[in-house]
Amino acid sequence: MDGKKELKEWWLSLDGDLDPAEQKRFEEAMEKDIVLATNYSQAKTLDHALSKQEAEQPSMRFSKNVFEQLPQLYKKINIEPLFTKRALTIGVFAIGSFSVLSIILAFFLEGTTGSVESNFWSTYIHQLSNIPKQWLLTIGLVSFCLSAVILLDQFLKKQILKKKPKVAP
Amino acid sequence: MDDIHLIRKILQGDQPAFRTLVERYQDYVFTITFKVLKNREQAEEVAQDVFIKVYKMLGSFKQKSKFSTWLYTIAYRSALDQARKKKIRTDSIENENRFLQIEDRMGKSPAFNILQKDLNQHLQNALEQLKPIDATVMSLFYLKEKNVQEIGDITGLSISNIKTKLHRVREQLRIQLVSNLRTEAKDLI
Numbered sequence: 239m240d241g242k243k244e245l246k247e248w249w250l251s252l253d254g255d256l257d258p259a260e261q262k263r264f265e266e267a268m269e270k271d272i273v274l275a276t277n278y279s280q281a282k283t284l285d286h287a288l289s290k291q292e293a294e295q296p297s298m299r300f301s302k303n304v305f306e307q308l309p310q311l312y313k314k315i316n317i318e319p320l321f322t323k324r325a326l327t328i329g330v331f332a333i334g335s336f337s338v339l340s341i342i343l344a345f346f347l348e349g350t351t352g353s354v355e356s357n358f359w360s361t362y363i364h365q366l367s368n369i370p371k372q373w374l375l376t377i378g379l380v381s382f383c384l385s386a387v388i389l390l391d392q393f394l395k396k397q398i399l400k401k402k403p404k405v406a407p
Numbered sequence: 408m409d410d411i412h413l414i415r416k417i418l419q420g421d422q423p424a425f426r427t428l429v430e431r432y433q434d435y436v437f438t439i440t441f442k443v444l445k446n447r448e449q450a451e452e453v454a455q456d457v458f459i460k461v462y463k464m465l466g467s468f469k470q471k472s473k474f475s476t477w478l479y480t481i482a483y484r485s486a487l488d489q490a491r492k493k494k495i496r497t498d499s500i501e502n503e504n505r506f507l508q509i510e511d512r513m514g515k516s517p518a519f520n521i522l523q524k525d526l527n528q529h530l531q532n533a534l535e536q537l538k539p540i541d542a543t544v545m546s547l548f549y550l551k552e553k554n555v556q557e558i559g560d561i562t563g564l565s566i567s568n569i570k571t572k573l574h575r576v577r578e579q580l581r582i583q584l585v586s587n588l589r590t591e592a593k594d595l596i
Contacts, residue, residue: 245574293434294441304458
């Protein structure tokens, strides 16, 4: 350690700043030198007394005084998801399915003509085919975007809840 | 609950979490301000202001250091600013005349002094006479279980500077206390 020569050996020894060889030399020197041993003993007593010092305590009203002066700065942030998990899952699935179906039907029914048959499914397809393809594509794209936003919102909120702060060593 | 979790709760509007933080650190913060200012009322006022300041700045705490280190740094600097405003001066223990004046206050007779005062009392009196920086370094060294790096972060002093101060101040304390205790012992004979 630089500057060790200026510092008294007994303090270096008490603080653990002497390497093993130096510590051994110091102990041997103390055995031969009563003054050195006395200084070390006094320093050790003082070090022990200093280590017994306790923190000062403020008055009983301290924390109350602090709280009386605290500004209203922070409000509770709602980080709960907008929807319950089950409703969200069903909603996303339904939106996604509808958008995929719309696009597929728009693709396959292009140019389809024909008479309306009596069952519900044929009526549905026929009515679907009458919807302009651009509308179906738009509905499909909007559905995908909405699904993506909902999933992203849920993902980010989970990340905030899970995030463990890094503390410097 | 550790400090970081408490801080997150506080930033979400949980004021009772801040009360936990205050109660956890109020003694240490007050100790730092008291060592600098040497006056309980002023030290308490500054310590309260420190917590208000910390509450306002909590969102900007970047976690580059421990929360306690950041808090104590603010406490130390706030206390020093207040000391400069009040032009508070404290003679160093190296000023022997000042130290002798403490002896005059302590009691009527040497025998009475020996009965009533022991090493700890002498030590307390001596510590009160230290310069603010020396007193803070000494307190932090012994309260923080001798973590010199952390003391450097709080006070802005280099590690070698801190170690030199510690050695110098403690050696002066040792010499003065031995001298005073011997003087008292002689008066009894």
